[in-house]
Amino acid sequence: MSASNFSDAFKDTREAKGTCPFNDQNDPVTMLLRFKDVRKTAHNTKGFSSAAKPGRIVVPSEVNIRDTRQIPFEVDPPEHTEYRALVENWFKRPLDPDYENKLTRIVEAEIERVLQKGSIEVISELSLPIQSKALTLLLNIPLSEAETWISWGTHVFRSEESDLDADKASILYDYIDAEIDKVIAAPNDSLYSVLLNSEYQGRKMTKEEVKGVLILTFAGGRDTVINYLTNTISYLAEHPVAIKKLNDNPALVNTAIEEFVRYFSPLTHMGRVVKEEQEISGHVAKEDTRVSLCWASANRDESVFENPNEIILDRKMNPHVAFGFGAHKCLGATHARQLMKVFLRVFTEKVSTIEIINAVENIEDWGVHKRKVGFDKLTIKLNAK
Numbered sequence: 001m002s003a004s005n006f007s008d009a010f011k012d013t014r015e016a017k018g019t020c021p022f023n024d025q026n027d028p029v030t031m032l033l034r035f036k037d038v039r040k041t042a043h044n045t046k047g048f049s050s051a052a053k054p055g056r057i058v059v060p061s062e063v064n065i066r067d068t069r070q071i072p073f074e075v076d077p078p079e080h081t082e083y084r085a086l087v088e089n090w091f092k093r094p095l096d097p098d099y100e101n102k103l104t105r106i107v108e109a110e111i112e113r114v115l116q117k118g119s120i121e122v123i124s125e126l127s128l129p130i131q132s133k134a135l136t137l138l139l140n141i142p143l144s145e146a147e148t149w150i151s152w153g154t155h156v157f158r159s160e161e162s163d164l165d166a167d168k169a170s171i172l173y174d175y176i177d178a179e180i181d182k183v184i185a186a187p188n189d190s191l192y193s194v195l196l197n198s199e200y201q202g203r204k205m206t207k208e209e210v211k212g213v214l215i216l217t218f219a220g221g222r223d224t225v226i227n228y229l230t231n232t233i234s235y236l237a238e239h240p241v242a243i244k245k246l247n248d249n250p251a252l253v254n255t256a257i258e259e260f261v262r263y264f265s266p267l268t269h270m271g272r273v274v275k276e277e278q279e280i281s282g283h284v285a286k287e288d289t290r291v292s293l294c295w296a297s298a299n300r301d302e303s304v305f306e307n308p309n310e311i312i313l314d315r316k317m318n319p320h321v322a323f324g325f326g327a328h329k330c331l332g333a334t335h336a337r338q339l340m341k342v343f344l345r346v347f348t349e350k351v352s353t354i355e356i357i358n359a360v361e362n363i364e365d366w367g368v369h370k371r372k373v374g375f376d377k378l379t380i381k382l383n384a385k
């Protein structure tokens, strides 16, 4: 089997039933697998809440390792709308040409660095450093700060020992607390300062609220971006013609990034807590139980996507939900898309071919469904142009 083949783990269940139970730490989740149900449920913020106990809408649940509410992610409208409006403009900065240029310089430097080496382990030597260094732009803080974040590894809540590692999570919480205090003492023009000066419902945001936005910013776009970059490299390694096509045709990059993110769906699903009992594809969703919106399954739904299991770089109709859907659609998507574009441009400009030396798959375990989401290790040899 080829490294860049990511099969559709949910196909049979999606077609036969549309839903599937998953027992997560004794707080079961019913996974919704069909595109239509996923979108409808994501849209219905009244019936399906994000404002449960902090960590409960995440699968696996993070209630045991987190007390801080992530903002605006774990808030419902109408409060959600006001929080989101406070941060929306900041998270659109990646569209500024100056931001894009700086991002391009970062990505160029990283790719040039690994080209010198010849063979590399992609996650630790390229994807994680790019993700962390790019994040300094989103936070508007010095590039050197990325070294600390790189030392945390791929996920801030998961480690090799455990899927929910409280000690690891504390490193992030303590770090953010300390940064907030530093910025209170010496205000600057970072996201921390902007948030500390923002007003919510006519009063200043609290430290806890600011921390909630920052935890989301650090955690939400970390393993997802890393998997996206690594998986894309595995595809380019096995489809050298695509490297040339993308390099020759810059417009193709725009559809290609959407297609990669649909196909790889780095975030498998996100939960909601049922507020108003209702039936979905035969499942009776009872009040205070959990459902999950399975983006990965929806993105392979044959009733929406033609040849869903193929990567079609110039796919025309691509209403994927890899960044979620509705009021809660990914706040970091502008940054992620800009990074995805810049990465493809620079990479296909500088690299001619890639050989995969070793690939260790990262398989998520969702009960009866096992889903490949990326790699634990991907060792490659890069050949420069």
Ligand code: EMZ
Residues within 6 Å of the ligand: 058, 062, 070, 073, 157, 215, 216, 219, 220, 221, 223, 267
């Ligand atoms: C949460 C989530 C957000 C969660 C869009 O997803 O990402 C996960 O990786 C984190 O563990 O806490 O931020």
